[in-house]
Amino acid sequence: MHLQQRRSSAGRLALLAFAVVGAPAAWTLHLVAVYIASHHFCDMGIGWALHGFTLIAASQAVLALVVAVAWYRRLDDESERDQPMTDVNDRFLLSTGLLFGGLFLLGIALNELGIILEGCG
Numbered sequence: 870m871h872l873q874q875r876r877s878s879a880g881r882l883a884l885l886a887f888a889v890v891g892a893p894a895a896w897t898l899h900l901v902a903v904y905i906a907s908h909h910f911c912d913m914g915i916g917w918a919l920h921g922f923t924l925i926a927a928s929q930a931v932l933a934l935v936v937a938v939a940w941y942r943r944l945d946d947e948s949e950r951d952q953p954m955t956d957v958n959d960r961f962l963l964s965t966g967l968l969f970g971g972l973f974l975l976g977i978a979l980n981e982l983g984i985i986l987e988g989c990g
Contacts, residue, residue, distance in 0.1 A: 891933025
């Protein structure tokens, strides 16, 4: 395998992994960060800063969704299939990424709703 093929394969694998686990990782980090920081931020009187964690996590989840959608559309647009099995595997993983992306973005939004309604009270 040539060096250029290895690099493109590693980049492809990294993008595919991000499309699948980017949103769940964002939700997990958001949940943990808000849980840890909420007590300290509220004691310091800057409870509003918790919304920044939501902004960062939601941005990562949306980016993972954008990568999954763009890649899925690219698979649909390609007319020649050089490696049909790879396309089937990619399509399955990207479908999983789309499902995870939507569900975990909803989870981040619901966590934010809890922050808004409960606040530091």
